[in-house]
Amino acid sequence: xxxxxxxxxxxxxxxxxxxxxxxxxxxxxxxxxxxxxxxxxxxxxxxxxxxxxxxxxxxxxxxxxxxxxxxxxxxxxxxxxxxxxxxxxxxxxxxxxxxxxxxxxxxxxxxxxxxxxxxxxxxxxxxxxxxxxxxxxxxxxxxxxxxxxxxxxxxxxxxxxxxxxxxxxxxxxxxxxxxxxxxxxxxxxxxxxxxxxxxxxxxxxxxxxxxxxxxxxxxxxxxxxxxxxxxxxxxxxxxxxxxxxxxxxxxxxxxxxxxxxxxxxxxxxxxxxxxxxxxxxxxxxxxxxxxxxxxxxxxxxxxxxxxxxxxxxxxxxxxxxxxxxxxxxxxxxxxxxxxxxxxxxxxxxxxxxxxxxxxxxxxxxxxxxxxxxxxxxxxxxxxxxxxxxxxxxxxxxxxxxxxxxxxxxxxxxxxxxxxxxxxxxxxxxxxxxxxxxxxxxxxxxxxxxxxxxxxxxxxxxxxxxxxxxxxxxxxxxxxxxxxxxxxxxxxxxxxxxxxxxxxxxxxxxxxxxxxxx
Numbered sequence: 001x002x003x004x005x006x007x008x009x010x011x012x013x014x015x016x017x018x019x020x021x022x023x024x025x026x027x028x029x030x031x032x033x034x035x036x037x038x039x040x041x042x043x044x045x046x047x048x049x050x051x052x053x054x055x056x057x058x059x060x061x062x063x064x065x066x067x068x069x070x071x072x073x074x075x076x077x078x079x080x081x082x083x084x085x086x087x088x089x090x091x092x093x094x095x096x097x098x099x100x101x102x103x104x105x106x107x108x109x110x111x112x113x114x115x116x117x118x119x120x121x122x123x124x125x126x127x128x129x130x131x132x133x134x135x136x137x138x139x140x141x142x143x144x145x146x147x148x149x150x151x152x153x154x155x156x157x158x159x160x161x162x163x164x165x166x167x168x169x170x171x172x173x174x175x176x177x178x179x180x181x182x183x184x185x186x187x188x189x190x191x192x193x194x195x196x197x198x199x200x201x202x203x204x205x206x207x208x209x210x211x212x213x214x215x216x217x218x219x220x221x222x223x224x225x226x227x228x229x230x231x232x233x234x235x236x237x238x239x240x241x242x243x244x245x246x247x248x249x250x251x252x253x254x255x256x257x258x259x260x261x262x263x264x265x266x267x268x269x270x271x272x273x274x275x276x277x278x279x280x281x282x283x284x285x286x287x288x289x290x291x292x293x294x295x296x297x298x299x300x301x302x303x304x305x306x307x308x309x310x311x312x313x314x315x316x317x318x319x320x321x322x323x324x325x326x327x328x329x330x331x332x333x334x335x336x337x338x339x340x341x342x343x344x345x346x347x348x349x350x351x352x353x354x355x356x357x358x359x360x361x362x363x364x365x366x367x368x369x370x371x372x373x374x375x376x377x378x379x380x381x382x383x384x385x386x387x388x389x390x391x392x393x394x395x396x397x398x399x400x401x402x403x404x405x406x407x408x409x410x411x412x413x414x415x416x417x418x419x420x421x422x423x424x425x426x427x428x429x430x431x432x433x434x435x436x437x438x439x440x441x442x443x444x445x446x447x448x449x450x451x452x453x454x455x456x457x458x459x460x461x462x463x464x465x466x467x468x469x470x471x472x473x474x475x476x477x478x479x480x481x482x483x484x485x486x487x488x489x490x491x492x493x494x495x496x497x498x499x500x501x502x503x504x505x506x507x508x509x510x511x512x513x514x515x516x517x
Contacts, residue, residue, distance in 0.1 A: 022062050022341045025055035026334045037319070037327040049304050055334070062341050088165050095161025095188060098425065101432050102157060102198040105439040106149045109469075111200045112479030112486070119143050134241045135203045152200045159206045160197050163388070164188035166213040171392040173220065175399055182417060183395025187387060189424040191313030192373075194431035196381040199474065204242040205384040211238035212248045213388060219252045219268070220259075228267040235271040243282045244385065246275035247362040254362070258355035279366075302364055305372030306383055310390045316375035317471050318430045325423070332420045336397050339413045343404035359389040376472030377431060438473035442483070445476065445506060448513035450487040458502035460493045464516060465506040 029051040035044035096103075107115060114136065117126060123136035142151060168184030175183065196202030215234035218227060238245035249272040256265070311333050314326040363385035364371065373380050401413035445467060453461070461484075467475040476483070481494040497503070503516035 019062060019341060021058040022055070022338060025051060025058045026338050029055050030331060030334055033327055033330050037323040037330075049308075052304075052307075055337070059337050059341060083169075088162060091165040091168075091184065091188070092158045092161040095157050095164065096154070098188065098428060099157045099160065099197050099432070101429070101436060103150050103153045105153060105198060105435050106442065107152075107200055107479075107483070108435075108438055108442060109199075109201070109474035109477045109479050111149075111152075112482035114201060115139065115143065116482045116486075131243075132204055132241055134237050135207050138207075139203075149200065152203070153198075156197050156200065156203055156206055159203070159210055160193060161188065163206065163210055163213060166210070166217065167388050167391050170213065170216060170220070170388075171395050175392075175395050176402075178402070179395045179399030182398050183391045185421055186394045186424070187391035189421055189428060190310065190387050190391070191315075191424055191427035191431050192309045192377060192380045192383050193387065194315075194380065194428065194435065195377060195472075196384045198432055198435035199381075202381050202384075205244075205381045208238045208241035208245040209385045209388065211235075211241060212245055212251065212385065215248055216252055216255060219265070220255065231267040232271060236274060239275060239278050243278060244363055244366045244382070246279045246282075246366060247385075249275055250362050251359055254355045254358045282366075299361075299368070302368055302371040303361065306360075306364055306386060309373045309377065309380060310383060310387060313377070313380075313424070313431070314427050315377055315431045315434065315471065317434070318427070319375070325427070329420070329423050329427070332416050332423065336394075336413070336416050336420070339409055339416065340397050340400040343401040343406070343409050343413075356389065356393060360386050360393070374472060376434070378469070378472035434471035434473035438470040438475045441467050441470055441475050441511075444511045445513060446483060446487045448511075449484055449504065452504065452513060452515070453484070453488050453492070456501060458498075459491065460495055460498055461502045461504060462495050462498035462516075463504050463506055463513065465508065466494075467506060467508070 029048060032044045032048035032051050035041040036048050114126065117123070118136050118139040121140050123133045123140055125131050126136075138155075139152070142155075164184040164187045167187045168180045171183040172180035196205045211234045215231055215238065218230045218234065221227070224230075235245075235248050238248055249268045252268055253265075312326045312329045314329065319326045364382070367382040370379060370382060373383060398413060398417045401409045404410060445463075449461075449463070463480065466480060468477050469475055481492055484494070485492045501515065504513050505516045506512075507514050
């Protein structure tokens with residue numbers, strides 16, 4: 001039976017009781033965001049978080065209790081169609097068009113250290129607790145064939161486009177075709193992806209997410225001969241791409257429970273044992289884990305930061321100059337949720353709401369000591385895996401009003417979707433700019449220091465005011481010695497303080513490295 005043919009079994013009082021709180025909390029949230037963004041009321045930011053929390057609670061209660069709506073989530077998801085190389089190619093090409101400005105950024109910060117190790121095929125442990133041989137082996141192979149930094153950026157951009165395809169494919173189990181395309185588009189146009197896509201070292205986050213998505217597709221797919229071997233291979237490779245992928249077995253289990261598929265999966269059990277071993281090794285090697293105190297406040301801060309940066313992914317520099325843009329993005333998100341509630345077209349079972357929350361939060365648990373994400377989007381790479389479930393959720397949110405028999409709601413929802421995606425496309429270009437400028441700053445430093453060291457015999461140098469980052473985009477937080485050594489063709493050691501004439505300082509005003517007086 002279609003949504004339009006369903007009888008309205010709700011009393012007007014119940015409708016008001018469910019929809020009323022959604023409208024009130026939406027207006028409350030919008031008001032606080034207006035005060036925070038446009039009136040520069042600092043305290044309004046905390047009130048906006050509280051209002052948004054109550055808004056989410058009101059929406060969940062509403063979509064979970066509407067008796068007149070049909071269940072959106074089937075007992076078992078629809079089997080997706082065959083893999084289409086044309087569709088994959090379109091996603092990759094679209095990613096190159098959207099993120100193409102990142103291709104010429106070049107290596108930054110950690111890239112220099114990792115490239116030096118990969119060139120020598122040192123793909124094992126980089127330092128205590130960092131064991132990521134899968135991407136480093138890929139880098140080593142690319143370097144062996146003479147690849148430069150542009151191809152490393154192309155790899156990130158292409159994998160991001162492929163991940164958008166995988167997100168759309170997974171969401172097609174539960175969403176209509178257009179809604180699954182929207183989910184993939186939200187992922188592809190996510191402004192918070194600027195750090196992992198624009199920075200070569202973001203390949204760890206991108207590759208691990210690729211492998212986790214492939215694992216989920218395999219787990220949810222049909223029974224095949226090599227199904228269990230593929231699950232274990234993807235899971236272990238994901239964990240050896242980045243340690244945060246230890247949550248992969250839990251993610252797959254949550255999705256299976258949401259579909260009410262409780263069959264025993266020994267491959268997930270084995271993978272969970274491997275994940276626990278890797279997690280224990282990582283915890284023993286991590287100082288931040290011992291100094292971190294898990295609390296309700298830490299989880300709340302992480303959740304608000306993640307949701308805020310994914311929903312309104314504008315860089316701080318843009319938000320300060322053009323505060324109307326992040327406010328408009330937030331207002332569109334509120335409008336989409338309100339339209340979904342007003343359409344009353346679908347009821348979401350509680351098990352699905354719980355599974356959605358778990359799938360969103362699980363990838364954030366391993367990085368709790370490193371959260372929250374800064375306003376300049378530094379560390380936004382830690383949100384990349386959660387971005388997949390976020391995109392599926394937004395695909396559902398945008399699709400629900402299209403099931404309504406009220407034409408006005410359908411038209412309004414289509415306008416909101418187009419405006420939101422257009423805003424994200426603009427935000428992506430703004431968010432890429434700091435990484436472009438980081439590349440420009442790196443070139444100036446290396447050209448200037450190379451010119452000076454070319455006339456001296458210094459092997460140990462110091463650079464005061466060495467540029468750490470540009471608006472959250474890394475420059476030389478690490479890797480200065482490796483970068484300078486590659487430029488002048490001999491080993492250089494960078495220390496905090498060196499004697500004359502090997503002591504230099506970076507003059508940001510004129511963009512030059514000068515001799516320290």
